Amino acid sequence: MAEEERAKGRSAIETPEDEAEPVAAEGAVVVGVDGSEAALRAVRWAAERAAWRSVPLHVVHAYGLVSRYFAMDVPVPPGVIESLLAEARAILREAVAEAEATASGVEVHTQLVNHPAVPALLRCSQGAELVVLGASGFGGFAGMLAGSTTVAVAGHAAAPVVVVRCGEGRSAPPTSGPIVVGVDGSPLSERAVAGAFEEAALRSAPLVVVRAWMDVEDEGVMRRAKLFFTNTPEEDEVRALLDEQLAGWEEKYPGVSVERVVVRDRPRRQLLERSRTAQLVVVGSRGRGGFTGMLLGSTSQALIHHAGCPVMIVRPRDSDQED
CATH class of the missing domain: 3.40.50.12370 (Rossmann fold)
Structure with a gap:
């Protein structure tokens, strides 16, 4: 019985309603989001670039519930799963709203996947125009070094990677200069x-x-x-x-x-x-x-x-x- 319950727990995590395998974003600008302000800055920057290039914007949130929160053989209460999925969907909705407010008319696609962020973004980078990331992830402080996800994607992606940094004393990236x-x-x-x-x-x-x-x-x-x-x-x-x-x-x-x-x-x-x-x-x-x-x-x-x-x-x- 215990084995059956554990199997049910794993199944509930691995096959949630929104899960899909990450897919290559052919000819699109890809932006990874995690709910942080740095990620929202990256969304705004990416939305503008997608509009300028007349290509779609793919907003990707890889929440990776198994690796982030639980051991593989521990059953997870359904309420916890629902709460975490609700948070993931809210992060994606906020990012989409930010993109549409920044560049009205831009074609926005979303990917919400239960995979670790780095392999998901690397898969999405196949055939993409650009991959855009914030300089630091959730919990980062202004001016801190780039996060591990950003460094890993910049080192392995199939497309050019833009790391959206603001510089000292700025709350948004510069829009002038060479x-x-x-x-x-x-x-x-x-x-x-x-x-x-x-x-x-x-x-x-x-x-x-x-x-x-x-x-x-x-x-x-x-x-x-x-x-x-x-x-x-x-x-x-x-x-x-x-x-x-x-x-x-x-x-x-x-x-x-x-x-x-x-x-x-x-x-x-x-x-x-x-x-x-x-x-x-x-x-x-x-x-x-x-x-x-x-x-x-x-x-x-x-x-x-x-x-x-x-x-x-x-x-x-x-x-x-x-x-």
């Missing part, structure tokens, strides 16, 4: 440039392309290097290569104003500094210095934790040779 993209000449960097040009064109914003190198930690070495190696033949070569990389994109997006920044400095320092006045920073998930199999490089890690504006992390395709 789009900033970090480049290093790698294939993944080329994908970041493509995303940055598209975003700049959509927002009628200027684009700042940053090519920084000499990623060393010792500040004294850095200052001496800047003093002795400014305007060297190597720097001229970097500028020429950057001009070559951007030529085709400037032809494709003639309305985008482009500023080139070529500097001997740590990329993460340059990009973090520029994020204070930007409305979006775009980077590859890792640069040339990363190791095969590394999910996020030091620059992308620093940005998702500390940037002063939303950050777009571009992941490699299977055809890219860096992973």
Whole structure:
């Protein structure tokens, strides 16, 4: 009898009325929600982008009751299940209302699934335009580091991931300023440039392309290097290569104003500094210095934790040779 009751408890959790397997959000903007204010900021940001791109918005809430609350072999009282499901549905309704209020007319779809958040969002990222997440989850404090779900999705997603950060002293992400993209000449960097040009064109914003190198930690070495190696033949070569990389994109997006920044400095320092006045920073998930199999490089890690504006992390395709 006890075994029968336990089986009933598991069945009630695993097959609730709203449960469905997470599905790929082909051609859509995906936003993950968890009831936090950070998630609602992400919903507003994602709704605007879906409207600009004329694509649907998929709002995903993965509540994962089994992993969050109960041991697998412990029966769960029906009232508890109903209460938790009611909370999950309320979170989704609030997010949908926020999306529709932000971008009236945007096509909104929902997914409410009883799965852990990371695998659910990774599945939804297949074929998506973007995956959008808040910088911290439920219970997070303003200015805190990005949550574990955000870091994991940014490191594994099949689509670009935008982490919606506000910056110090702001309650909403900036809506003015340039789009900033970090480049290093790698294939993944080329994908970041493509995303940055598209975003700049959509927002009628200027684009700042940053090519920084000499990623060393010792500040004294850095200052001496800047003093002795400014305007060297190597720097001229970097500028020429950057001009070559951007030529085709400037032809494709003639309305985008482009500023080139070529500097001997740590990329993460340059990009973090520029994020204070930007409305979006775009980077590859890792640069040339990363190791095969590394999910996020030091620059992308620093940005998702500390940037002063939303950050777009571009992941490699299977055809890219860096992973």
